[in-house]
Amino acid sequence: MSQASVLVVEDDPTLCETLCDTLEMAGYEVRTAGEGQAALNLLERHAIGMVVSDVQMRPMDGHRLLQKIKSRYPSIPVLLMTAYGSIDKAVTAMRDGAVDYLVKPFEAEALLEKVRGAILPPDGAAEFLVAEDVRTREILELARRVARSEATVMIGGESGTGKEVFARYIHRLSPRADGPFVALNCAAIPENMLEAVLFGYEKGAFTGAWQSTPGKFEQAQGGTLLLDEISEMSLALQAKLLRVLQEREVERLGGRKLIELDVRVLATSNRNLREEVAAGRFREDLFYRLNVFPLTLPPLRERQRDILPLASFLAQRHLRPGETPPELSPTAQQRLLSHGWPGNVRELENIIQRALILRSGNEILPGDLCFEIEAGGAGLPGPAAAGGGLMDDLKSVEEQMILDALKSGNGSRKDAAERLGISQRTLRYKIARLREAGVAIPG
Numbered sequence: 001m002s003q004a005s006v007l008v009v010e011d012d013p014t015l016c017e018t019l020c021d022t023l024e025m026a027g028y029e030v031r032t033a034g035e036g037q038a039a040l041n042l043l044e045r046h047a048i049g050m051v052v053s054d055v056q057m058r059p060m061d062g063h064r065l066l067q068k069i070k071s072r073y074p075s076i077p078v079l080l081m082t083a084y085g086s087i088d089k090a091v092t093a094m095r096d097g098a099v100d101y102l103v104k105p106f107e108a109e110a111l112l113e114k115v116r117g118a119i120l121p122p123d124g125a126a127e128f129l130v131a132e133d134v135r136t137r138e139i140l141e142l143a144r145r146v147a148r149s150e151a152t153v154m155i156g157g158e159s160g161t162g163k164e165v166f167a168r169y170i171h172r173l174s175p176r177a178d179g180p181f182v183a184l185n186c187a188a189i190p191e192n193m194l195e196a197v198l199f200g201y202e203k204g205a206f207t208g209a210w211q212s213t214p215g216k217f218e219q220a221q222g223g224t225l226l227l228d229e230i231s232e233m234s235l236a237l238q239a240k241l242l243r244v245l246q247e248r249e250v251e252r253l254g255g256r257k258l259i260e261l262d263v264r265v266l267a268t269s270n271r272n273l274r275e276e277v278a279a280g281r282f283r284e285d286l287f288y289r290l291n292v293f294p295l296t297l298p299p300l301r302e303r304q305r306d307i308l309p310l311a312s313f314l315a316q317r318h319l320r321p322g323e324t325p326p327e328l329s330p331t332a333q334q335r336l337l338s339h340g341w342p343g344n345v346r347e348l349e350n351i352i353q354r355a356l357i358l359r360s361g362n363e364i365l366p367g368d369l370c371f372e373i374e375a376g377g378a379g380l381p382g383p384a385a386a387g388g389g390l391m392d393d394l395k396s397v398e399e400q401m402i403l404d405a406l407k408s409g410n411g412s413r414k415d416a417a418e419r420l421g422i423s424q425r426t427l428r429y430k431i432a433r434l435r436e437a438g439v440a441i442p443g
Contacts, residue, residue: 005029005046006115009039009053009065010081019052022108023115036060040068045305047131047140048076050119052111055082055093063096070097073141077118081106130313133305135298139166146293147173152245154290155268157297159435160344163268164228166297171224176264179223184216187232187432191425195237196253199244205254217250220263230290231269231276232428235283242286265290270435300341300348307336310345314352315364324362331366339371343438350438399439402430406442 006028010016013034020030031046033039035057042048051069055062062080069078077099093101099118102110131140146153147170155163164183171181189197196206200215216225227233233241244250245265249258267290276282300307308328316325328336332355341347355368401420409415417427431441 005031005049006119007031007033007039007042007046007048007051009033009036009051009057009062011035011054011057015054019111022111023052026112026115028115028119036062036065036068039065040072043069043073043076044134044137045132047137048073050099050115051076051078052115053078053080055080063093066093066096066098079114079118130306130310132309133303136303136306139295139297140169142295143170144173146170146295148175149293150264152264152290152292153266154273154292154294155266155297156273156294157268157270158299158344159270159432160346160438161297161299162345163270163297164226166295167224167226167266167268170266171264174224174264176223180220181224181226182216182220183226183228185228187229187429191234191237194233195240198237198241199250199252200255201253202255205252209254212252215250215252217244217261217263218259222262224264224266227265227267229269229432230267231271231273231282232425235281238283238286242283242289245286245289270432300344301339304337307341307348308333310348311336311352314349315356318349318353318356326356326359326361327363329363329365332364332369335366335369335371341438342440343436346436347438398430399434402427402434403439403442411442 006023008016008019008023008030010019010032011034016032016034020032023030031042031048033042036053037060039051039053043051053062053065057065060068062082066078066080069076078097079100079102080093080098081102081104083104100114102114131137143166153167153170155166157163167183168181171177184198186194196209196213196215198215198217200213200218201209202212203209227241244261248261250261251258273282273287273291277284277287300310311328312325319325336348336351343350351369351371354370355364358368358370359365402416405416405419406413408419413424413427413431417424420427435441
């Protein structure tokens with residue numbers, strides 16, 4: 001979905017076709033509806049960037065349709081058209097939330113000018129963002145609304161649900177869209193280096209600091225900073241982060257100068273932060289500082305209507321230039337719909353990539369879909385099945401040891417880390433990688 005989508009609502013077939021031709025020639029994707037309820041049904045099923053609607057329709061006229069759209073999808077702009085123009089009607093339409101009012105007949109350029117000035121950016125700008133399921137559409141609408149503010153957003157959800165994608169989407173719809181988007185995975189940076197990476201450091205601040213280096217906050221000046229998996233941050237660093245967020249200024253390690261910040265902060269976590277606060281692993285004051293506007297992404301298994309569109313989108317994403325997109329056979333579609341998706345969108349992408357390699361024609365069959373690790377967590381491939389050499393064998397053994405340690409300790413990360421002889425932070429990092437691979441984690 002690389003083009004912005006316009007929904008045209010017009011009960012005159014000839015005029016509807018003319019409007020569609022005008023918009024399609026200008027590069028817009030167009031959907032049509034002959035009356036108001038059909039338009040509302042399309043809005044529920046598809047990502048729409050703008051609605052262009054006639055006023056004189058039955059049984060639901062354009063003004064009533066406008067009111068319904070604004071009550072359900074307040075961020076979607078609506079342009080009304082009528083052959084019976086008057087100042088009073090235009091004022092009423094604008095008061096009810098219409099972005100503008102066109103009086104028929106009008107020139108094609110007049111329509112295009114109104115559309116160009118009001119249409120929302122296409123959802124396709126957000127990489128994985130496919131929103132066919134009603135739950136995804138609801139989250140998408142919330143993301144659109146909060147994007148225009150400066151509020152800190154806390155995005156929750158299981159690993160692989162697309163939290164960073166939604167964060168990028170919020171940035172791209174925000175007034176900071178022309179500024180940088182900087183993402184930092186707090187789980188991927190060693191604890192003793194995370195502070196330096198986040199806040200920056202001066203030359204000589206520590207062994208190996210050969211030159212002054214700006215941190216992620218400075219790199220995000222004028223834009224957005226995403227703190228990915230923020231629940232993996234130590235309590236000591238959480239306290240320092242809180243001060244930076246409160247004061248809106250940062251001091252590099254080894255520095256003496258405070259640097260004023262103009263940065264919007266977004267954060268993600270695959271944990272329940274309220275539970276982390278109750279367990280003493282996350283600061284309550286930082287939680288409330290970050291949780292100004294919470295968004296929780298549902299797992300893929302609860303977004304059934306997204307699965308097949310996502311599969312098609314991901315297949316096209318990984319095709320070679322000029323290659324014809326393959327079809328999913330009905331049985332393959334059913335297999336995708338019946339799978340539990342413990343690894344969410346990331347797992348789906350891996351399966352589609354493998355299917356593109358294994359297929360023998362222009363159709364993906366059930367046998368091309370390799371669900372290596374089923375939802376129950378069993379069935380990890382052994383060394384012989386892996387067929388990837390010594391490193392793959394060692395990786396499989398390590399994965400099984402981690403799962404066994406977690407099962408033995410009834411899911412306790414602390415007990416599992418002690419059994420394995422590694423730190424809890426290292427264990428959390430390895431668990432995160434397993435989740436990304438689609439492994440169901442005990443506890």
